[in-house]
Amino acid sequence: MAGEEKTEKATPKKRKDTRKKGEVLQSKEVAVAVFVVGIFAFLAIFGNYMFQMLLNFMEQSMSSIDKTGNTVEFAMSVFWKVAIICVCTVGPILAVGVVLSVLPVIVQTKGLFSMEAMKPKFSRLNPFTGIKRLFSMQALVGLVKGLIEIIVVVAILYFQVMDRINEFKKLIDTDVIKIVAYISETAMSLIVTIFVMLVFVAAADYVFQWWSFEKKLKMSKQEVKDEYKQLEGDPQIKGKIKRKQQEMAQQRMMQEVPSADVVVRNPTHYAVALKYDRKT
Known part of the structure; x- marks a missing residue:
């Protein structure tokens, strides 16, 4: 069914096919x-x-x-x-x-x-497709993420400067070496804080991208069944072939029964036809 909910994890084949298309977790x-x-x-x-x-x-x-x-x-x-x-x-x-x-x-x-x-896709030139991508969940998450990053960086700069504003005022009457040293220390503190923020954002984004990628790869139960049929064959067809093979084997066996020397059987289930061959 087209609207069937996708609840199953992606199969190895689905992952392999997706990777061939250049779609990977990034x-x-x-x-x-x-x-x-x-x-x-x-x-x-x-x-x-x-x-x-x-x-x-x-x-x-x-x-x-x-x-x-x-x-x-x-x-x-x-x-x-x-x-x-x-x-x-x-x-x-x-x-x-x-x-x-x-x-x-x-x-x-x-x-x-x-x-x-790398192959050109003309669907990308479709303006409706482009508009749809602009208002997609992925685009919305990217926008929110960008705004959060800007707000966090501005907040870090603001609180760092406000925390040291009094120290800056005291440096007016000091020598240049102390001013440069203090500015260097402040800059290093800002850089380390921003580094920590970048690492945190990168870790959070990687987790989100992993979740989004796995969700995109999920398959419906029908898709899993269809893939199994492609790889292993339709179970109904395989069953028919097996029954036909059994019928053919039984026919060959029945054709050999008249030439048997003795038939050993129990009353209800089994019968074994034996032929004596002096050479073997």
Whole structure:
């Protein structure tokens, strides 16, 4: 029945067919959390080294101006040094960013590459289908989730700033080093808090995506029966074939009875026809 409720868990075949279509369990929030946390972790480990490299380059460039003057050779030298510094600082960040963007997708999809998912679907061009997707439960959940994330981030920033506003006022008359140190401490506290929020959101979103994916895969009892028929054959047809085979076997047996030397039987159930063969 078309309107039959889907209460049965997806069979291995249904899961396999769904995967072939490129439909797998994925959470975008997990990918975002991995990317953001990974980039900041990389900067926390290697950022000081990169910053020091930039400072050394600036010091060398400034000292070289007084010695060499403003010449074309000096300008070209500075240009190539800037290029090298950019490659050594920005390059690793970009490389790590690419890896962190691709890695969560590979892990969640288990390296799936589906040509079926890449095929053009003209149904996507249907404006009514697009409008239906805009007002679907999935879209509503995504909107609510986005609003909650914005509210939480704004609330974190607000309470962190309000909690430290008095300390900021006291720093006005202090030296620059203390101001920078306090701002760095505040920024790190904000970053850690946002990291915790990202991990929590990613975990919650993954659970929701898993529930939604499993619900989408569920099958009706009739679908399970139909799939079983496809794999194993229609039970009624199999029963008819079995009965026909038994009838044919019984006919062959009855044809051999006249050539038997003796028939042994009990009064009601069984009869065994035996033929004596001297050679065997």
